[in-house]
Amino acid sequence: MASKLDLTFSKTAPDGDHAVICLVGAKGELLPTLDKALAASVIAAMATAQFTGEAGKSLTLYIDSVTVILIGVGEGPASGTDAEAVGGRIMGAVAALQSKRGYLPDQGVEAGMLADIVMGMSSAGYQFERYFTEAGSKEASVKIIIGGTVDASDDVIADRLALMAGVEMARDLAFEPANHLYPVEFADRCQTLVDLGLDVTILDDAAMAELGMGALLGVGQGSARESRIVVMNWRGGGDEAPVALVGKGVTFDTGGISLKPGKGMEDMKWDMGGAGAVTGAMKAIAGRGVKRNVVGLIGLVENMPDGNAQRPSDVVTSMSGKTIEIINTDAEGRLVLADVLHYAQTKYKPQAIVDLATLTGAMIVALGKEYAGMFTNSDGLGEQLSAAGSATLEPVWRMPLGKAYHQQLKSHVADMKNIGGPAGGSITAACFLERFIIDTPWAHLDIAGKAWSDKSTATVPKGGTGYGVRLLNRLIDDWQPVSLDHPREN
Numbered sequence: 001m002a003s004k005l006d007l008t009f010s011k012t013a014p015d016g017d018h019a020v021i022c023l024v025g026a027k028g029e030l031l032p033t034l035d036k037a038l039a040a041s042v043i044a045a046m047a048t049a050q051f052t053g054e055a056g057k058s059l060t061l062y063i064d065s066v067t068v069i070l071i072g073v074g075e076g077p078a079s080g081t082d083a084e085a086v087g088g089r090i091m092g093a094v095a096a097l098q099s100k101r102g103y104l105p106d107q108g109v110e111a112g113m114l115a116d117i118v119m120g121m122s123s124a125g126y127q128f129e130r131y132f133t134e135a136g137s138k139e140a141s142v143k144i145i146i147g148g149t150v151d152a153s154d155d156v157i158a159d160r161l162a163l164m165a166g167v168e169m170a171r172d173l174a175f176e177p178a179n180h181l182y183p184v185e186f187a188d189r190c191q192t193l194v195d196l197g198l199d200v201t202i203l204d205d206a207a208m209a210e211l212g213m214g215a216l217l218g219v220g221q222g223s224a225r226e227s228r229i230v231v232m233n234w235r236g237g238g239d240e241a242p243v244a245l246v247g248k249g250v251t252f253d254t255g256g257i258s259l260k261p262g263k264g265m266e267d268m269k270w271d272m273g274g275a276g277a278v279t280g281a282m283k284a285i286a287g288r289g290v291k292r293n294v295v296g297l298i299g300l301v302e303n304m305p306d307g308n309a310q311r312p313s314d315v316v317t318s319m320s321g322k323t324i325e326i327i328n329t330d331a332e333g334r335l336v337l338a339d340v341l342h343y344a345q346t347k348y349k350p351q352a353i354v355d356l357a358t359l360t361g362a363m364i365v366a367l368g369k370e371y372a373g374m375f376t377n378s379d380g381l382g383e384q385l386s387a388a389g390s391a392t393l394e395p396v397w398r399m400p401l402g403k404a405y406h407q408q409l410k411s412h413v414a415d416m417k418n419i420g421g422p423a424g425g426s427i428t429a430a431c432f433l434e435r436f437i438i439d440t441p442w443a444h445l446d447i448a449g450k451a452w453s454d455k456s457t458a459t460v461p462k463g464g465t466g467y468g469v470r471l472l473n474r475l476i477d478d479w480q481p482v483s484l485d486h487p488r489e490n
Contacts, residue, residue, distance in 0.1 A: 003122070003125045003126055003127060003141075003168075004091075004095060004125045004126075004127050004139045004140070004141055004142045005091065005121055005122055005124075005125030005141070005142055005144065006141045006142065006143045006144070007118065007121065007122070007144055007146070007152075008143075008144075008145050008146070009145070009146050009147075009148075009150065009151035009152055010145050010146070010147060011147070011148070011149065012147075013103060013105070013147060014103055014145050016101070017067070017099045017101060018099070018101040018102055018103040018143075018145065019060075019067035019068065019069050019093075019094060019097055019099070019101065019102045019103065020034070020038075020066060020067070020068050020069070020102075020103055020105065021068075021069045021071065021090055021093075021094070021102050021103060021104040021105075021144075022034070022042070022068060022069065022070050022071070022105075023071050023073050023086070023107050023109075024046070024051070024053035024070050024071065024072050024073065025053050025073060025074070025075070025076060026052065026053050026054070026055075026072075026073075026074045026075050027052075027053065028043070028046055028051075028052055028053050029053065034105075038063065038066060038068070041063045041064075042061060042063065042068055042070070045061045045063065046059070046070065051070060051072070052072070053070075053072040053073065053074065054072045054074060055072055055073055055074030055075075055082075056072065056074075056085070056089075057072040058070060058071050058072060058089050058092075058093050059072075060093060060096070060097070067097065067099075069090070069093045069094065069102060071086055071089050071090055071093070073086055078113075079110075079112050079113045079116050080116055080391065081116075081391070081392065081393045082116075083113050083114075083116035083117050083119075083120065084116050084117070084119050084120030084123065084459050085120060085458050085459060086117050086120060087116065087117040087118060087119060087120020087121040087122075087123075087124065087459070088120040088121070088123065088124040088457075088458035088459035089120075089458055090102065090104065090117070090120075090121055090144070091120070091121045091124035091125050091142065091144070092124060092458065094142050094144055095142045100140055100141065100142045100143060101142075101143045101144075102142075102143070102144045102145070103144070103145045103147065104144065104145070104146045104147060105147045105148070106147050106148035106149075107148075111150050111154055111156045111157070112156050114146070114148075114150055114157070115154075115156040115157045115159070115160040116160065118146070118157060118160055118161070119160040119161075119163070119164055120458070120459045121144060122160075122161065122164045123164060123167065123459040123460060124458060124459045124460075124461070125142060126167075126168060126171060126461055127139055127461065128171065128172065128175040128463065128464070130175075130176075131177075159288050162284055162287030162288045163284045163287075163288060163469070163470065163473060165283060165284065165287055166280040166281055166282075166283040166284025166285075166287065166466075166469045166473070167280055167284070167466035167469045167470065168280075168466070169276075169279060169280045169283050170273075170276040170277050170279065170280030170281075170464070170466035170467075170468070170469050171276075171280075171463070171464040171465065171466040172464075173186070173189070173272065173275075173276035173279065173280070173464070174269075174270045174272070174273055174276050174451060174452060174463070174464025174465075174466070175463055175464045176269070177269055178251055178252035178268075178269045178302070181251055181269075181272075182225045182251050182252075182302055183220070183225055183226060183227050183228040183249070183251055183300035183301060183302060184225065184226060184228060186228070186230070186249060186251060186272070186275070186298075186300050187202045187228040187230050187300060189279075190202075190230045190232060190279055190298070193232060193279075193282065193283055193286065196283065196286035196287055197234070197286050198232045198233065198234055198282060198283075198286045199231075199232070199233040199234075199235070200230065200231070200232050200233075201230070201231040201233070202228055202229070202230050202231075203228065203229040203230075203231075204226060204228060205217065205220075205226045205227055208227065208229060208339070211319055211339075211343065212317065212318075212319045212321075213229075213318070213319045213339040213343070214316040214317040214318060214319075214339075215316050215317075215318040215319070215324060215335040215336070215338045215339045216229070216299055216301060216335060216336045216338070216339040216340065218310045218314065218316040218326070218335060219250075219256070219301045219303055219310065219329075219332040219335050219336055220301035220302060220303070221308050221309065221310055222256055222257075222303065222304040222305055222306045222308055222309025222310060223301070223302035223303070223304040223306070224304075224306070225302050227299075227300060227301040227302075228300040229297065229298070229299055229300070229340060229343070230279075230297070230298050230300065231295065231296070231297050232278075232279070232282040232295070232296040232297075232298075233295045233296075233348075234282060234285050234286050234290070234292075234293065234294045234295070234296075235293055236285075236289065236290050236291050236292055236293060236294075237291055237292040237293040238293070240292070240293050240351070241293070241348075241349055241350055241351040242292075242293035242294055242295040242348055242350050242351070243292065243293070243294050243295075243350060243351060243352050243353075243354070243475075243476060243479065244294075244295050244296075244297065244344045244345075244348055244350035244352070244353040244354070245278045245281060245282070245294065245295070245296045245297070245353075245354055245355075245356070245472055246274075246278065246296075246297050246298070246299075246337065246340050246341055246344055246353060246354070246355040246356070247272075247274035247275035247276070247277060247278030247279070247296070247297070247298040247299075247355070247356050247357070248271075248272070248273075248274040248275060248298075248299060248333040248336055248337055248355070248356070248357035248358065248359065249272040249274065249275025249276075249298045249299055249300040249301070249336070250268075250271040250272055250301055250302070250303055250332060250333055250336065251269070251271070251272050251300060251301070251302050252268055252269055252271065252302050252303070252304075253268040253271040253303045253330070253332065253333075254268070254303055254304055254305055255303065255305070255329060255330035256303045256304065256305050256309050256310060256329030256330060256332060257305050257309050257310065257311055257312060257329045258312060258328045258329040258330040259305055259330075260330060267452065270358065270451055270452045270464060271333070271358050272300070272358075273356075273357075273358045273447055273450075273451025273452065273464075273467070273468075274298075274333075274355070274356035274357040274358060274359075274445075274447060274451075274468070275298035275299070275300060276451075276464070276466075277356050277447070277451070277466070277467060277468030277469055277472065278296045278297070278298050278356060278468070278472070279296065279298060280466060280468075280469040281296065281468065281469045281472040281473060282294070282296040284469055284473050285473060285476060288473070290473075290476055290477065292476050292479060294476055295344070295348050295350065297340050297343065297344050298340070299336040299337065299339065299340040301332070301336055303329070303330075303332045305329075309329070310326055310329050311326065311329070312326055312327055312328060312329060313325070313326065313327075314326040315413060315414045316335070318335075318338050318339055318342065318436070319338075319339045319342045319343060320338070320339075320342045320436055322338075322415045322416065322435065322436070323414040323415045323416075324338070324411075324414055324415065324416055324417070324418050325411040325413050325414040325416070325417045325418065326418050327417045327418055327419045328418065328419045331418045331419040331429070333357050333358070333359050334357075334359065334418060334429055334432045334433055335418060337355055337357060337433055337436075338432070338433065338435075338436045340355075341353065341355060341433065341436045341437065341442075342436050342438075345437070345438050345440055346438075350440065351441070351481060351482075352378070352381055352440065352441040352442065352443075352482055353437070353440055353441070353442045353443075354381070354385070354442070354443045354444075354445065354472070354475070355433065355442075355443075355444050355445065356445045356447055356468050356472075357444070357445070357446060357447065357448075358446075358447055358448045358451050359426065359429050359430075359444075359446045359447075359448060360425050360426040360429050360446055360448055361425075361448060362424075362425030362426040362429075363426040363446040363448045363449060364448050364449040366399075366426060367397055367449060368449060369449035369450065369453070370395070370449070371395050371396060371397040371449070371450075372389075372394070372395070372396045372397070372445045372446060372447045372449065372450045372467070372468075373396070373397060373399045373426055373430075373445070373446040374386070374396040374397060374398045374399060374443060374444070374445055374446075375398075375399050375400075375401055375427070375430035375433075375434075375443065375444045375446070376398070376401075376441075376442065376443035376444070376486075377401070377434070377437065377441065377442055377443075377484055377485065377486045377487065377488070378441035378442065378443065378482045378483060378484055378485050378486070379485045379486075380441070380480070380481075380482035380483060380485070381441050381442070381443050381482045382398055382443060384475055384478065384479070384480065384482070385443055385445070385471070385475060386398070387478070388471050388472075388474035388475040388478065389471050391474055392470040392471050392474050394450070394467055394468065394470055394471040396445060396471075399426065399427060399430070400427060401427070401430060401431060401434060401486070401488075402431075402489060403489035403490070405420070405424055405427045405428050405431045406428075406431045406434075406435075406488075406489065406490075408420030408421050408423075408424070408428045408431075409428060409431060409432055409435075416432065416435060418432065419432075420432075426446050429446070430444045430446070434488050435488070437488070439484060439487070440484065441482045441483060441484045442484075445468070447467055447468060450465060450467040450468075451464070451465060451467055451468075452464055452465065453465050
């Protein structure tokens with residue numbers, strides 16, 4: 001990861017060519033204290049430009065030797081995502097300057113709101129530049145100094161920066177090419193999180209074979225690279241049962257023998273978006289010192305079409321003992337999750353489980369790229385995920401489950417097929433996962449449309465979004481016990 005943002009805190013104003021950043025209210029009120037002469041010039045220039053401080057608007061002024069950046073906040077920068085958007089606009093405005101230097105004087109806002117502004121700056125400043133080697137390929141850094149008495153050691157600032165570190169890790173993992181990020185390498189990167197206090201356990205092929213994980217291992221058998229399961233355990237909540245977070249980690253998905261078309265296959269490096277989200281979420285949970293028990297589990301495979309690859313018509317036996325007829329080898333993520341979900345429940349006895357996966361293209365057809373699809377057997381869990389998604393701008397939309405969809409998974413040679421018919425593809429995929437849930441409140445998030453973006457926003461650059469890290473952290477922060485309200489209909 002590389003960030004364009006070079007952020008520092010200072011109690012004194014800097015010397016040199018730093019642009020002065022001012023938040024402007026809806027009535028043209030300048031929030032920071034400015035020199036009277038400069039303030040008068042700024043107000044006059046605002047009138048000329050008809051800049052009223054409307055939220056979402058910005059204006060850069062050049063007054064004598066001083067550059068002033070005006071950021072409209074309307075009735076005031078509300079905390080949370082509104083304040084983050086302000087931070088993103090600050091980052092964008094300073095980045096557009098030749099000097100790329102800005103100074104944000106004390107705005108008189110409370111520490112939590114300032115922390116959200118910092119979060120927005122940090123998110124907007126993310127860049128993945130690891131593989132650039134030519135001079136001039138990398139973006140110049142943007143230096144922003146924040147004035148006042150708050151600094152990076154303040155609890156609320158430190159909390160946001162730890163959260164952003166998790167988001168950045170998830171983005172990094174999504175950006176990495178598959179020749180550099182494969183299951184063993186992914187697992188090794190997870191191992192570094194022990195420095196934050198996480199217990200990290202890695203299961204190799206032999207360990208998974210001993211556990212009978214034929215569904216996951218079947219996906220990976222066509223690759224020269226071994227598969228892995230990584231368990232990241234955070235014990236911050238005493239004796240309570242953990243909340244389990246499970247992620248699909250297909251580090252590259254060719255489709256296997258059911259080979260995908262060549263066009264756009266390069267995008268399949270981010271088919272590990274669910275695993276990236278869970279890994280980033282666990283890093284943030286540990287870095288923030290969350291007072292809950294949370295266990296993150298990710299299944300890591302590479303889906304390749306060599307002579308040892310799984311074939312359509314194969315029958316595999318999952319860790320649960322249930323048999324699966326393989327109809328399409330490109331419906332591989334659900335096979336990975338089947339074994340990881342069973343292992344998570346039998347090993348850790350979680351009070352609830354949430355899985356995230358770039359599972360189906362059908363989810364993008366259904367919801368576009370505006371929402372992740374949510375499937376759940378627990379109304380309470382669904383409500384908490386919806387609230388967390390709304391609060392973090394990582395929204396989810398509840399989708400149905402039910403007996404009628406399960407009928408599509410009937411096989412005449414095994415307990416189930418790994419794919420249904422052409423209708424309701426994301427729903428039947430979720431129903432497949434539901435068959436591996438053992439009397440546990442559960443939610444499945446299909447994030448196929450959210451893990452990667454083809455366009456930038458004020459706070460999320462184009463590419464790997466890190467979707468899910470903030471959603472899961474908010475879920476854990478606000479967690480309330482839930483019940484299983486809708487057992488599977490056989």
